[in-house]
Amino acid sequence: xxxxxxxxxxxxxxxxxxxxxxxxxxxxxxxxxxxxxxxxxxxxxxxxxxxxxxxxxxxxxxxxxxxxxxxxxxxxxxxxxxxxxxxxxxxxxxxxxxxxxxxxxxxxxxxxxxxxxxxxxxxxxxxxxxxxxxxxxxxxxxxxxxxxxxxxxxxxxxxxxxxxxxxxxxxxxxxxxxxxxxxxxxxxxxxxxxxxxxxxxxxxxxxxxxxxxxxxxxxxxxxxxxxxxxxxxxxxxxxxxxxxxxxxxxxxxxxxxxxxxxxxxxxxxxxxxxxxxxxxxxxxxxxxxxxxxxxxxxxxxxxxxxx
Numbered sequence: 001x002x003x004x005x006x007x008x009x010x011x012x013x014x015x016x017x018x019x020x021x022x023x024x025x026x027x028x029x030x031x032x033x034x035x036x037x038x039x040x041x042x043x044x045x046x047x048x049x050x051x052x053x054x055x056x057x058x059x060x061x062x063x064x065x066x067x068x069x070x071x072x073x074x075x076x077x078x079x080x081x082x083x084x085x086x087x088x089x090x091x092x093x094x095x096x097x098x099x100x101x102x103x104x105x106x107x108x109x110x111x112x113x114x115x116x117x118x119x120x121x122x123x124x125x126x127x128x129x130x131x132x133x134x135x136x137x138x139x140x141x142x143x144x145x146x147x148x149x150x151x152x153x154x155x156x157x158x159x160x161x162x163x164x165x166x167x168x169x170x171x172x173x174x175x176x177x178x179x180x181x182x183x184x185x186x187x188x189x190x191x192x193x194x195x196x197x198x199x200x201x202x203x204x205x206x207x208x209x210x211x212x213x214x215x216x217x218x219x220x221x222x223x224x225x226x227x228x229x230x231x232x233x234x235x236x237x238x239x240x241x242x243x244x245x246x247x248x249x250x251x252x253x254x255x256x257x258x259x260x261x262x263x264x265x266x267x268x269x270x271x272x273x274x275x276x277x278x279x280x281x282x283x284x285x286x287x288x289x290x291x292x293x294x295x296x297x298x299x300x301x302x303x304x305x306x307x
Contacts, residue, residue: 001172001174001272001292001293001294002021002171002173002273002291002293003171003269003275003290003292003293004017004034004169004170004290004292005168005170005171005267005275005288005289006167006168006288006289007166007168007286007287007288007289008286008287008288009041009044009046009047009167010167010168010169010288011289011300012037012038012044013033013035013036013038013169014034014291014298015297016034016036017030017169018030021171026173027172027173027177027178027179030173031086031169031171031179031180031181032065032090032181034169034181035063035086035182035183036084036087038167038183039061039084039085039086042122042124042125044167045125045185045188046167046184046186047166047167047183047184047185048061048083048084048085048120048183048185049120050122051120051125051186052128052188052189053125053126053129054190054191054192054194055150055153055157055189055192056146056150056192057121057126057129057130058080058121058192059080059120059121059125059185060078060185060186060190060194061076061078061079061085061183062075062076062077062078062079062085062183062184062185062186062198063076063079063086063181063182063184064089064100064181064182064198064199064204065090065179065180065181065182066093066179066180066181066201066206066207066213067179067207068177068178068179068208068209068213071207073201074089074092074099074100075099075100075101075198076089076092076101076110077103077106077198077199078102078103078192078193078194078195079102079103080103080107080120081107081110081119081120082107082115082116082117082118083117083118085183086183087116088101088106088109088110088113089181089199091110092106092109096109100199100201102195102199128188129189136153137153150191150192151191153189154190154191157187157190166182166183166196166198166204166217167183167184168180168182168215168217168267169182170207170213170214170215170267170268170269170275172209172213172271172273176271177209178207178208178209178213178269179207179213180205180214180215181205182204182205182215184196184198195220196219196220196221196224197220197224197229198220200220202227202229203223203224203227203228203230204220204224204229205229206230206232207233209271210237211233211237211271212232212233212236212242212270212271213268213269214230214233214245214249214266214268215266215267216228216229216264216265216266216267217264217265217267217286218263218264218265219262219263219264221262222253222256222258222264223264225256226252226256228252228253228266229266231245231248232245232246232249232266232268233245235249236270236271241274242269242274242275243276245268245276246268247306250264250266250278250280253280253281261281262281263279263280263281264280264281265278265279265280265285265286265288265303266278266280267288273292277301277303277304278304278306279305280306282305284305286303287302288300288302289301
């Protein structure tokens, strides 16, 4: 059974992924094509073009992709100047002996392989950043910007709504091939160079078609510390259902000392195509999108809620 599970902003690309599967395209192609559509949507401020910039007004993008058949992975972090970090991540997986490239090295690699270059800072995102600076940075500091210590400002960006953002795609093909992909512009107004969980295999996503796959949105610092996506897959390997595995991974998050009230939504599928989506640490659950062979079109549903 073919299955696609994405988070709410994945609605911009899920139909593209479904169409690719129906046309017989490989699972990795379907993921990449779907995520590209999310990355191009300037109305989505947590992914790609139009994403909120860092404290210096620079849009830094992270992405990863993982093949559940081979466990091969590719990822990029703090990538600037390219429109499709998911495509750069896939090329890392397929062309390099490495898993993760960041910053200038990731941009150099993207240029070597002719990835699509472009400006990701839209006028709307720039205006949002400038408004935030006016509200939080003194006039004296603004006059000397950016020659100042940014550490204190990073703490002021810790807003549960703005401090998360990713698009997650989990896909199972009709041959049982499972893979995952994630892409994000990360935490709004983040400290330059900050990486969340999206480019960290085992934290932001993990796929092993013998058992299933998982991917997270929310405060990536939490899922990095708990290894949340890998934990979900490991719990399924131990014999738990996908629903039990997701809840057990949420229990792991409870052990973490938190600097502020962050949240996490875990998305998961098992090897047979059953799925579970759960929001932890928030008052309201997140929406997500799903499509299976039994559905005429992708549907938006509400995640389970777990404290």
